Amino acid sequence: MIRLSRRPAPGPLAHAGTGPPAGSVVPRRIRLISGVTVAALVLLFTVLATTSQSARTGLRIIGHGAGPQVVATAGLYFALSDMDGQIAQVLLLGKDHPERRQAALQLYDRRRGEAGRALFRASALAGDDPAQTRTTQAVLDGMGRYERLATRALQLDEQAGHQAGPPPERVLSIYRDATDLMREELLPQAYNLTLESGTNVRRVHDETRSSLAAGRAVVAVAGVLALGCLAGLQVFLARRFRRVIGPALVVATAIAAMYAFTGFGLPAREAETLLTAKRDGFDTVLSLARARAIGNGMRADQTRYLLDPQRADTYEHTYLDAAQSVLYVEAGNVREYHERMSAAAGPSGFPGFLGAALTERDGEGARAAFLAYVRFQGADATLRALPAQDRHGEAVAVRLASLGEEFDGYDARVLALSERHRAVFERAIAQGEDALADLLFLLPAAMISIAVLVVAGILPRLNEYR
Amino acid sequence: MRGDHGFGAVRTAARLTAFMTRVAVALAVLLAPACGATGPDSVAGKGTLVVGVRPDLPGLGLRLPDGTFEGFDVDVAAYLAAKLGAKVRYVAVLAADREAVLLDGRADLVLATYSITQERKKRVSFAGPYHVSYQDIMVRSGQKGIGNVRDLAGRRICAVAGSNAAERVVEERGVAAELVPATDYDQCLALLKDGALDAITTNDVILAGLAHRAGGGLRLVNARFNEQRTGVGIRKGDLDGCEALNRAITDLYQDGTAARLLHKWFDGTGLDLTSIHIPRFEGCE
Numbered sequence: 107m108i109r110l111s112r113r114p115a116p117g118p119l120a121h122a123g124t125g126p127p128a129g130s131v132v133p134r135r136i137r138l139i140s141g142v143t144v145a146a147l148v149l150l151f152t153v154l155a156t157t158s159q160s161a162r163t164g165l166r167i168i169g170h171g172a173g174p175q176v177v178a179t180a181g182l183y184f185a186l187s188d189m190d191g192q193i194a195q196v197l198l199l200g201k202d203h204p205e206r207r208q209a210a211l212q213l214y215d216r217r218r219g220e221a222g223r224a225l226f227r228a229s230a231l232a233g234d235d236p237a238q239t240r241t242t243q244a245v246l247d248g249m250g251r252y253e254r255l256a257t258r259a260l261q262l263d264e265q266a267g268h269q270a271g272p273p274p275e276r277v278l279s280i281y282r283d284a285t286d287l288m289r290e291e292l293l294p295q296a297y298n299l300t301l302e303s304g305t306n307v308r309r310v311h312d313e314t315r316s317s318l319a320a321g322r323a324v325v326a327v328a329g330v331l332a333l334g335c336l337a338g339l340q341v342f343l344a345r346r347f348r349r350v351i352g353p354a355l356v357v358a359t360a361i362a363a364m365y366a367f368t369g370f371g372l373p374a375r376e377a378e379t380l381l382t383a384k385r386d387g388f389d390t391v392l393s394l395a396r397a398r399a400i401g402n403g404m405r406a407d408q409t410r411y412l413l414d415p416q417r418a419d420t421y422e423h424t425y426l427d428a429a430q431s432v433l434y435v436e437a438g439n440v441r442e443y444h445e446r447m448s449a450a451a452g453p454s455g456f457p458g459f460l461g462a463a464l465t466e467r468d469g470e471g472a473r474a475a476f477l478a479y480v481r482f483q484g485a486d487a488t489l490r491a492l493p494a495q496d497r498h499g500e501a502v503a504v505r506l507a508s509l510g511e512e513f514d515g516y517d518a519r520v521l522a523l524s525e526r527h528r529a530v531f532e533r534a535i536a537q538g539e540d541a542l543a544d545l546l547f548l549l550p551a552a553m554i555s556i557a558v559l560v561v562a563g564i565l566p567r568l569n570e571y572r
Numbered sequence: 573m574r575g576d577h578g579f580g581a582v583r584t585a586a587r588l589t590a591f592m593t594r595v596a597v598a599l600a601v602l603l604a605p606a607c608g609a610t611g612p613d614s615v616a617g618k619g620t621l622v623v624g625v626r627p628d629l630p631g632l633g634l635r636l637p638d639g640t641f642e643g644f645d646v647d648v649a650a651y652l653a654a655k656l657g658a659k660v661r662y663v664a665v666l667a668a669d670r671e672a673v674l675l676d677g678r679a680d681l682v683l684a685t686y687s688i689t690q691e692r693k694k695r696v697s698f699a700g701p702y703h704v705s706y707q708d709i710m711v712r713s714g715q716k717g718i719g720n721v722r723d724l725a726g727r728r729i730c731a732v733a734g735s736n737a738a739e740r741v742v743e744e745r746g747v748a749a750e751l752v753p754a755t756d757y758d759q760c761l762a763l764l765k766d767g768a769l770d771a772i773t774t775n776d777v778i779l780a781g782l783a784h785r786a787g788g789g790l791r792l793v794n795a796r797f798n799e800q801r802t803g804v805g806i807r808k809g810d811l812d813g814c815e816a817l818n819r820a821i822t823d824l825y826q827d828g829t830a831a832r833l834l835h836k837w838f839d840g841t842g843l844d845l846t847s848i849h850i851p852r853f854e855g856c857e
Contacts, residue, residue, distance in 0.1 A: 237823070237826065240826050241826070244826070286847055287847065290704070290848075290849040291847065291848075291849075291850050293852070294849075294853075297852045297853070298818075298822065298853050301818075301853050301855055302822075304855070304857075305815050305818070305856070308815075308857075389857075396855075416719065416720060417720075417796075419720060419721050419722065419745060420706075420795075420797050420799075423797055423798050423799060436690075436691075438740070438743060438744035439744040439746070457690060
């Protein structure tokens with residue numbers, strides 16, 4: 107290759123024609139232009155490498171840190187919330203329904219296991235973030251206290267041997283301590299962990315996107331400069347030495363051009379991928395995780411409403427509050443909320459966690475989740491319409507079972523929707539990572555080959571001065 | 573000589589690389605704000621924060637004769653501002669002006685028993701909540717038979733101008749209480765002490781402050797209905813400020829300051845402080 111370009115010059119060497127001073131001027135020029143070219147190339151590749159690296163870091167944090175953290179902490183919330191819900195269920199059932207009681211206790215044990223595992227995972231993902239570590243530690247401590255209270259309430263309840271309906275006051279007063287601990291300390295902390303992950307995703311997303319935009323601009327400048335220098339070098343050599351263009355430099359230019367174009371296009375594509383991962387994946391997953399977390403609390407609030415007549419109004423209002431944060435319609439009390447919900451035409455246009463996640467793109471899935479929610483609210487309306495004398499015994503057990511089915515149906519549809527967006531999220535992250543991996547894999551090879559080619563292109567010319 | 577030339581080229585190249593790196597950095601700096609979310613108006617990064625607090629609520633926000641302010645909200649504001657690395661200046665804000673002072677820039681933050689609602693979120697943003705309270709009932713210490721909101725049926729309760737707490741009992745809870753109009757809580761207190769009223773109902777921390785000022789003879793029943801989430805009002809869309817405030821509020825609870833301040837202002841008022849309710853954040857989006 108090199109030899110091809112070393113055809114004998116047609117006349118005397120260039121410097122013979124331009125006089126003695128050229129003997130030092132020409133190699134100096136060659137070296138200067140080469141130096142500038144190399145500098146531009148170094149800048150181009152440095153920026154390419156750093157931009158790709160920052161995109162890679164962004165994708166790693168969002169895709170493998172904060173993203174899974176949302177799933178883990180939302181799972182923690184769900185498990186904790188359901189633990190308390192199952193205890194309320196057991197206490198409400200009393201001695202009348204041993205199988206249902208047993209099933210609720212088993213579910214409690216399962217949720218406790220899930221909560222422990224989710225907490226462990228959340229703690230691992232929190233890494234060295236001190237605030238998150240303190241929070242997971244506080245939740246772990248609180249779980250121990252909660253279990254002691256729950257166990258005590260269960261023991262007293264068993265001793266009381268009451269029929270289905272509100273248990274005696276001494277059981278209730280222990281359960282109030284337990285549920286207050288759960289709802290006022292543990293659940294908010296678990297919830298805030300989920301939210302903090304959301305904050306991290308937003309921050310990293312914004313930072314990565316701006317560094318991608320800056321990288322793109324610098325790649326454009328460095329690319330133009332490098333290609334200009336390479337072309338200039340060739341023109342200079344061709345004129346000075348009256349030679350056909352050196353193939354080594356042509357190949358070097360081609361590789362540099364390829365990388366400059368890739369480097370210019372890639373940040374935009376990566377930014378687009380990140381946006382898709384966040385907007386169409388992560389944000390919806392987060393919103394639905396919150397809808398599920400709060401929704402499960404609603405289910406438990408129904409049980410508590412029946413369990414504790416003294417606090418029935420408090421639990422009814424907590425239920426309304428939760429319902430309004432899931433799907434907002436203006437309503438001063440639960441009955442108004444039910445009326446507005448049953449009159450609602452379709453899933454779009456509601457504020458709230460579920461409302462925000464129900465978009466046109468989800469079509470049938472969104473509609474199904476919405477209708478299941480409306481049915482669940484309908485079942486709640488019939489529960490609250492129960493006359494006081496029907497709030498215990500068989501009536502309440504049957505009611506609880508049917509409410510449970512409505513809720514599970516609704517929750518399954520929300521979960522399906524969430525899984526779909528989680529897949530979008532994971533696909534986008536994988537796509538972004540693959541594109542970067544391809545670029546980064548060949549980058550060192552490209553840099554070395556360009557360096558070799560440039561040297562190979564100019565060295566023979568410089569040698570002519572030896 | 574030739575060696576010198578070679579060295580010169582390398583040096584030129586090095587200088588050029590350094591120059592272009594500077595260009596790159598400059599470009600990045602120029603471009604970053606355009607793409608990032610840090611607005612110039614964010615409360616995160618301000619040197620001094622002007623905080624709107626209540627001048628009229630003992631225990632929460634009260635203007636003293638010397639013009640300074642004291643109360644739970646005032647202390648929380650000082651803590652949050654310090655966490656954000658800012659100095660703090662207080663301005664008095666009444667319930668009706670809380671939104672206006674944020675919108676016209678008279679205050680950067682509002683900590684003035686400002687509860688978070690969907691309606692308000694249309695025009696302002698909220699960090700927090702930094703405190704969760706409940707609507708509660710205050711009665712004379714000797715009063716029997718009032719344990720929850722249902723027990724207010726047939727009782728005389730105070731309806732203060734500008735507050736909808738009493739109306740909520742009747743309209744939302746469907747409890748047939750008798751509303752006795754009053755111009756402010758001081759008048760309610762007087763009526764309750766005279767026996768012209770059976771109960772006052774509003775936010776529990778407001779009641780606790782009133783009980784404290786009344787200096788005995790009154791108690792909270794801890795009925796805890798209608799949860800209220802008291803947030804930090806900020807200008808709409810200040811995501812960075814909201815997130816920074818939420819982190820500061822997390823610290824407020826983790827380092828025990830929240831518990832300390834609640835005890836400082838509400839010990840002995842009848843407000844149940846056996847457990848401290850950790851707020852569930854509203855989220856900043």
